[in-house]
Amino acid sequence: MLLVLEGGEIRLLGTRFPAKYVANWRSVAAAGPASLIPEGNTVASELFDFDNPWRPVYEGRQAASWLGATVGCMATATLLPLPTTFGTVTASACGVVGMWRAYKAWERASDKWRTSFAQKEFITIPDLFKISAPFAQMENGRGELTPQMWMGRGFHWTDIEASKMHSLMGAGVAKMLGKTALHGDGSYWLHGLAKEESVGVPLELLEGHTLIVGTTGVGKTRLFDILIAQCIMRGEPVVIIDPKGDQGLADNARKVCEFMGHPEKFIYFNPAHPDKSASIDPLRNWNRKTELASRVAALIPSETGTDAFVAFGWKVLQDICGALIATEERPNLMKLRRYIEGGPDDLLLKALRFHFRAKVQNWEEKLAPLIKKAQSNSKDDSPVLRAYIRFYKDVVIHEHPNVDLAGLISTFEHNRDHFSKMVASLIPILSMLTTDPLADLLSPEFEPGHDKISTDMKKVITNDMVLYMGLDSLADSTVGSAIGSVMLADMTAVAGDIYNYGGSSKKLVNVFVDEAAEVINTPTIQLLNKGRGAGFKMYIATQTFADFAARLGDENKARQVLGNTNNKIILRVLDAETQKYVSDGIPKIKAQSMSVRYGHSLTTTMSEEYGAAYQEQATAEEADLIPPGILSELPPLHCYIRQSGGRTYKTRIPILGERKEMPPSSEGKHSFASIVLVIVIFGSLAVLAFVPVEVFQTLRMREQRQIVDWLGAETDQWIMDRIMDTLSWVNAEAGQIMEQAANSGNKKIDLWLLDRIHAAAIWSHVVFYRLGMIIMWMAFALPCLMAAFSDGYFQRQIAKASFTSQSPRLHKGEALKMTDALHMAQRRFRAQPILCARTKAVKGLELLSRSRLDFNDPQGMLMADVEAIKAAWAVANHYRGSMRVHCNVEISSMGSLLWTDTMVEYMCPGVVVELVERNDSLTCSRSFSRICQTVQWVRRMGGVMAMDDWTGKAIEMGMLRELNPEFVKVNEPRYLRELADCGLGLGTQIVVERIESLQQATDAERIGATELQGYWCDVHVEHDFPAEFTPPGVIARDMALTKVA
Structure with missing residues (x-):
């Protein structure tokens, strides 16, 4: 969060704070952020943690300190005449702390070690089957089956990982990681920004087609191997169009068919091998x-x-x-x-x-x-x-x-x-x-009983076959391009047949096109545009986006290809325009950065001869979630996955084939040596902690007696024996003194004084012995104190490498505010569910006011809109982003300072602002410009825009073009065709309201609706909807049943 001082005022995300809240820099730095808050308010601890993931592993040094303390405690108990039990307990306590620090060091070091694993990773077909099988049967939180496609191992790429990346690049990758970590074939350190796990993409999202882009030799074909194998394992028909004729791609597809027990389902087509190639009639x-x-x-x-x-x-x-x-x-x-x-x-x-x-x-x-x-x-x-x-x-x-x-x-x-x-x-x-041999391959007219395999696209799809078509474009690019184009045109015709006459028995057909720019044509664009309704899922791979424009001869058609692929998989990309297209299509983030300033001054006045200043400042600036330049540094087989739902993943793909031993790198040897060292240390600790006390008692021959109770509950027999020895020594000394006195004839020596000397000597010896025992007992504490000191020192080093700042925010208690807003939402609003048109699952809810306000009362409407924003914020945070929360806002309210300030304070991801009641205020260019600026702020803070009750009016058409909302809601399905003619932006969702029956829901889905809302939806998901809100459809149904009864 960025604070900017302007003309005696502070700006926080566009909100002005009066000058009375602003003090000079020194007083603010001394008093902390609370000095900016007016009296009576509290500060929310909104922490920005900058924990540099590539700092030195100080936790390892902390672990070494505590493990040294463990060894010191055991040595003290062994070498000094002290009880072994206490030494074992103390050493165990230090060992536990040391093991915890070692575990944290292992976590920290694993991020660095992972960047050293630059070797290629191989996976066999049985292993891939074991890994992908759970993803094919995965369920969501509501018990619904949502199968996924396994996409390798990686992690969810969010603003957290992006901020780590920006901070590391700002500090210098070579400086933080060392030059040895900068591999020549890519930035492997990107994969160390988070813990990796298996990544899956829901199959329903892949129905929107997938674009794979990457330069030569970075893994597009090997990614196809993984995806094709999973499609075959699910028993789905697969069509592979490979212009360059990669033999490994064909062999892997054949091996997967053999592994699944259906080798006859694999069909091979390649003009380069007419003797073993099947014949396919594209007409x-x-x-x-x-x-x-x-x-x-x-x-x-x-x-x-x-x-x-x-x-x-x-x-x-x-x-x-x-x-x-x-x-x-x-x-x-x-x-x-x-x-x-x-x-x-x-x-x-x-x-x-x-x-x-x-x-x-x-x-x-x-x-x-x-x-x-x-x-x-x-x-x-x-x-x-x-x-x-x-x-x-x-x-x-x-x-x-x-x-x-x-x-x-x-x-x-x-x-x-x-x-x-x-x-x-x-x-x-x-x-x-x-021309030969294509005459027989593409125009087969064989007699019955001929041993040549002859098929067509419809047979392939009907019989769930796997068709590999190598086009041999490397030898003859012109002919290969023509073959691929006519095959894709034939496939488009089959898709149209399935769409028109397939009924409910439509299959999922997977089409993989490598080097798609060589074969793409107008029918392929139609297949991308309308093939989803026939069950076709396209996976097209290319090197740059400019290849499509060069092939189609029209940049607009090339953009049609890009616009009809909802999922993007980006490997290493060198083309600047392609990098920019990928980066611009992803929302920006607030990247956190830190700056430190030092200052000093010398004056000649007596009151202040020397002045110094130290300032730490944390700022959040707009940055790319995936910077364009970083796409050129991705290692081979590493990629970013951008789902149609908005999630982004960073993954690495294994190579499908037999496992191969790769020569270990120097980094790998270093990592192995570190692992062995840690194992030796932990093994030594285990031996030291779990060996019985009797073993140490036999080794310690110097200890004659053990203290019975080192807490003082019983008599210290050993000390008493020492006292008796002292008494014997004192008696002997006293006897010698008396004997000398008698021999000298000095009769003045009083026997009473000798007795006092005797007693003082005894007690002095006891006291000094006790002090010696205390010092020996402190020998146990000495290693612990040294370890604690070292631990604290390295903890301060960690704090130096990291940074934490508090950003001020005006409110009266975060928890109290959340509770009040939730109570207000439940008291003032009902909620109506919004369902996915295809799956009928709950995607979000719309907050509806319980009482219809008078639209002639602008102040009442403004207050209602302010309360709607607060309620939406509370509900969105309460359900932690599991569903969207829509709230209605009248256009004129967006120009109000009260609503704007409320929006700045309460807007968060998951809140959808629905614009209602278009009025004449939009005809004023100044008012409309201000509304557009407010919409931009809503989006910057994570909110989403929607247009409610769209009817096709001229004023609504203008808003649609200027505001480009993410959601458009219509009351009747007949408006959908008009809406389609307006040229909606990519990804715009259409919500049809007033759905009163299943037939209306089915009709709305058929003509293009993506989401549904209405009384039928309320009743359909009654038991899956939050109990805090009762949908109006359920209330209407209950009232009707009561009336009938």
Whole structure:
């Protein structure tokens, strides 16, 4: 959170605080952030922790200190005449602390060690099956089956990981990690920013198609291996289009089929290997005759797709296909080429005979005079055909017209020179697709019982097969591109057939297109746009986004491809435009940074000769969740995954195949040595802590006696023995003194004084002995004190490497505010659920006021809108983001300072602001500009915008273009078509309200609604909805039942 001082005021996210809250910098620094808060308020401890993940592992040094203290305590108990039990207890306590510090050091070091594992990781097919099987049967919190696709091992990439990345890059990667950690093939340190775990993406999100982008050799094909294998394991049909013909991709798909026990389901197609390649007829499947012509005409090169050459080529193809079908022949590429290059004479003659035989009686007798006359008078090479045409035009056409015949006749009669020019771009396409060996591969006409496998797209999908199509584009890119394009066009036709006639038995069809820019065409865009309804899931891989524009010849069409892929998987990308596109499509974050300032001053005054200042400042600035430049540093097989739901993951992908031993790196050796060292230390501690006391008693020969009770509960026998020894020594000394006194004749020595000396000596010895014992007991404390001192020192080093700041925020107790807002929400609002149109699961709720306010009272509406924001904030935080919370806001309220300040304080992720009651205030450009700025602030603070009750008015159309809301709500399904014509932004959700029955819900989903709301929805999820709020539909139903009763 950034505080900016402007003209005697402080700005906090656009909110002004009066100058009375502002003190000079020194007093603020001394008093803390609370000096900015007016009296009577408290400060919320909103902590920003900057714990640098790549600082030195001080926890290891702390662990070493405590482990040294453990050894010191055991040595003290062994070498000094002290009880072993107490030494064991003290050493155990130090050992426990040391083990805890060692565990934290292991956690800290694991992030660094993980960056050293730069070797490729391999996974076998059985292992992949074991790992992905739980994801295929995963359930959500409501017990519903939500299968997922396993995407490798990684972690959820949030603003936390992004902030760590920015702080590390700001401090210098080489400085923090060392130059040895900067691998030449990528920034592996990115994967050490969080603990990795298995990552899965729900299959329902993958239905929105997936775009995989990455430069050459970074793992796009190996990622395809992992995804294709899981699709095969789920028993779904798979179509693989591989322009470069990667043999490893084909072999892995075949091995997975064999592993699943269905090797016969794998079909191999590759022009480079015609002997083992299956034959596929791309013109076998069609519903309307025009589809065949469109399928081939789509291959004609054109800048616009609607020029005269394409149109004429389409007409010729349509005429020939219609005539072939009329003569009960199946169209294929070879026949099309024959009749276009050699002319349609034979086909036209055959078609006319078929038509005459079916429609005209005695046609041969009627036609004979015309043939005889034509043969005698005609100067061309086909007098018989001319007679047939004349007979059709003069006699048959009046009673039995045929459109296909008429079209083919016009093609036949067209000027041959002009005809050759118009089909000049079509003939090369057909030649490419019908030269050997493609004649047999793409136009199969084998006799029954032939050993050559012949299939088509519909068979592949119906029988759940796995079709691999290698296009051999490396040897012949032009022909390979044409094959891929016509196959994709055929697949689009099959998708249309499934969509129109498949009913409820639609299958999930997985289509993988590698190097998609080489084969993509207009039918493929249609498949991306509408294939989801037929169950098609597209996975297209490319190197840069510019490849699509170069292939399609139109940047708008290239953007259509990008816009119809809801999921993005980004590997290493070197193209700047592609990097920018990826980064701009992800919301920004508030990256936290720290600055430290030192200052000093010297003055000549006596009152203040020296002045010093120290300042620490934490700021939050807008930054990219994934910076464009970092995409060029991703290691091979490392990627970012951007789900259609908005989540971002950082993962690494293993290579599917047999495990291979990789040569260990120097970092790996260092890590292994560190692990061995830790194991040795922990093993020593275990031996030291769990060996029985008797073992140490036998080793300590110097200890003659053990203190019975070192707490003083019983007599210290050993000390008493020492006292008795002292008494014997004193008695001996006293006897010598008395003897000397007697010998000297000094009779003045008083025996009483000798007794006092004797007693003082005894007690002095006892006191000094006790002091010695205390000092020996302190020998246990000495290692502990040293370890505690070292621990505190390194803890201060950790604090220096990290940073924690408090940001001031005005409120009266966070917990009290939350409680009051929740009570207000339950008292003043009802809630109505919002369901997913497809799964009927609860996606969010809308807070509805319990009483309808008078719209003529602007102040009342403003207060209602303010309370709605507070209630939405409380509910969103109460359910911790598990569902969205919608609240209604009148347009004029957004221009109010009261509502804006409330929004700044209470807006949070999960809150959706619905704009209602469009009024004349929007016609004022100044008011509308202010509203647009407020909408931007709502989004910056994590909120989402929605338009309520959309009816297609002109003022609403303008708002739709300017505000680009994430949700648009309509009262009736009939508005959906008008809404579709407005050109909604990518990802805009359409919510249909007033759903009163299951039939209405089904109809709304069919015509494009993504979410539903209404009385039927209230009753449908009555038991899955929060008990704190009663939906109005449930209340209406209960009232109706009560009335009937």
